[in-house]
Amino acid sequence: MEQEIAILFFLLKNALARAFRPQCLSVYLFFLLSACAPVGPDFLKSELASQNQWLESSEQGLEPVPADVSLWWQVFNDPVLNELVESARANNNNLEIAGLRVLESRAQLGIAIGTLYPQSQRINGNATHLSPPDSSGPTSNYWQYGLNFSLxxxxxxxxxxxxxxxxxxxxxxxxxxxxxxALLLLTAQVVDTYTVIRATEEQLRISRENITLQKRSYDITEVLYRNGQDSGLDMQQANSLLLSTQSTIPTLESALKQARNALSVLLGQAPGSVNALLARAKDPNIIPLIPTDIAVGFPADMLRRRPDVRQAELQAMAQNALVGLAEADLYPSFSLIGSIGLTAGGPIDDDFDNLFDSDAITYSIGPSFSWPFLSYGRIRNNIRVQDARLQQALINYRETVLQAAREAEDAMAAFNGSTQQSVLLKKTVASSKRSNELAMLRFREGFSDYQRVLDSQQALFSQQQRYVTSQSDKVRNLIALYKALGGGWEDRRGLPMISPQTKETMEQRTNWGELLDGAYSPSDNADKQGGIPRPDW
Incomplete structure (x- = not known):
């Protein structure tokens, strides 16, 4: 068998030598080497129009200096928060779906690269037993054998x-x-949800603290009423305020459970899974603390960093290439078609060994072209469709740049506003506490009625709630600012795009080659010097 295979390769070699004679080779090389520049427009990278400075001033701690926002959540110096972010990045399902879409796009790129090489290649073989009719001449049955390669x-x-x-x-x-x-949004969602949890826990602490305070006031009015020193009005008003404050507890507890459940899902876990981790904080009720100075960089840095701006530009670039692809249909396509094979068998001699004789070789080779010149407007209108989509993509890119700038400016304005409000509300809370102490003291000494106590306690609870909300808003506005600046994705090169379990499952199901290990790196397959990219096996 090995001898027959060696003979086959020898015969194929001789046949190819005869097929590619010097007078034919020049024709073949003409078709292979005469490809012109791709038709259609070349993509022109747009310059990002941005301001030199932010509109918002730096009075509230926002410094327009170069900023590293790749790990921005670490500015809160909260170990529990850091662990939550890392867990979400490793286990979030939506992020893994985004990683699988990267793998899908990489495989699609491999398909496109494959079209540049011979699009059709096939090896055929046959062994056919024929029984001709008596009227055809041959009166005996015989075999025919064939082995053919076509391209x-x-x-x-x-x-x-x-x-x-x-x-x-x-x-x-x-x-x-x-x-x-997706990584940027996930990180911001985790930190924002964590902030909501801590703010809600602080609201619960304040509610319970005020319930204790109001319960003491109610007990005093009840004693005075029973001793006949006061009417029942003060006792009923105190009880009404106490019940109103107590009614906030169920709502806050429900909101806290919902926020914890949302955080669990962001971490790719069942609801309630993060409770133990959240309880490990030194002070569970502390809202993340904001540093004094916050570097925000410059507008041009933000636009270069944001993934959605880059994605919009790449979508326009891809659509630009599709215009050229559609325009190529206007012109004829040129192909080289060839085949080489071995044929043996017949009514005279149907010995299988004859398949490897030199006389058994057959071949054909030559150019061809195809030109759908009567397309009745289909090709031209397809070009128009692709061009309209290109213009949409370009305008979408411009809109994305504008929205990015707006989001950053809005976040800065909101952060500055919440910072100023927080300073004022902190003073308001201190004043309300002192007012409540004085009102209670004057009531006990008989210098004022109980209405002053009710008003002061109600005002204290309201201002404390507003202060916690403003503290939470301040942190959440800073989160929105970091998100608008495009921070939180730069360190993803060290992160696996899919989980080890998913990788193992996919490797067992399909041959992925090396794509599961390196799909998160930009493709190095396309030759930057205009050469032919390598096939992606």
Whole structure:
């Protein structure tokens, strides 16, 4: 058998030598090497129009100096929060779906690269036993044998396949930007939800503290009423205020449970799974503390950093390539078609060994072209469709840049406003506490009625709630600012895009080659010097 295979390769070699004679080789090379520049528009990278400075002043601690916001949540110096963010990044389901979309885009890029090589190649073999009719001449049955290799290669004369690779590569890079955006949003969601939990816990603490205070006041009015020293009005008013404050507890407890459940889901866990981790904090009721000085960089840094801006640009780049791909349909396509094979058998001699004789070789090779010149407007209108989509993508990119700038300015304005409000409310709480102490003292000494005590206690509870809300809003506005600045994704190169369990499952189901290990890196397959990219096996 080994001898027969060696003979087969020897015969194929001789046949190819005869097929590619010098007079034919020049024709073949003409088709292979005469590809022109890809038709269609080349993408022109837009310059990002941005201001030199932020509109908001730096009076509230926002410093316009170069900023590293890749790990921005660590400015709160909260170990529990840091652990929650790391757990969410490793286990969040939506983030893993974004990672799988990157793998999908990478495989699509491999398909596009494959179109640049011979699009049709096939090996055929047959062994057929024939029984001819008596009227055909031969009166005995016989065998026919055949072994054939055929190939068809459409030359990328107008850049159709190169435009397809360009579009797929931009789509792949866009999926990476989408993953970065998902990582950015996840990080902000985790920190924001954690802030809501701590603020709600603080609200509960304040409610219980005021219930204790109001209960003492109610007990005093009850004693005075029973001793006949006061009417029942003061006792009923004190009881009404106490019940009103107690009614806030169930609502706050429900909100706290819902926030904890939401945080559990963000971490890819069942509701209630984070309670033990949250309880490990030194002071569970402390809202994350904000540093004194916060570096926010410059507007141009923000636009270069934001993944959604980069994704919008890559979407426009991919659509630009699709315009060229559609335009290539206007022109004829040129191909090289060839086959080489061995044929043996017949009514005279149907010995299988004849298949490997030199006389058994058959081959054909030559160019061909196809030109759908009567498309009745289909091709031209498809180009118009793609061009309209390109213009939409370009305008969407411009809108994304504007929205990014607006979000950053809005977040700064909100942060400055909540900071100023928090300072005032802190003074208000201190004044309300003193007012309540004085009102209670004057009531006990008989210098004022109980209405002053009711008003002061009601005002104290209200101002304390407002102060906690303003503290929470201040932190949440800073979170929105970091999100608007595009922070929280730069360190993703060390993160796996899919979990080890998912990777193992996919490897057992499908041959993924090395894509599961390196799909999160930009493709190095496309030759920057204009060469032919390597097939992605």
């Amino acid at each position: 068809g290669w459409e030359v990328d004369f107008w850049g159709r396949f190169r435009r397809g690779i360009e579009a797929s590569d931009a789509a792949f890079m866009g999926s990476l930007a989408a993953y970065d955006q």
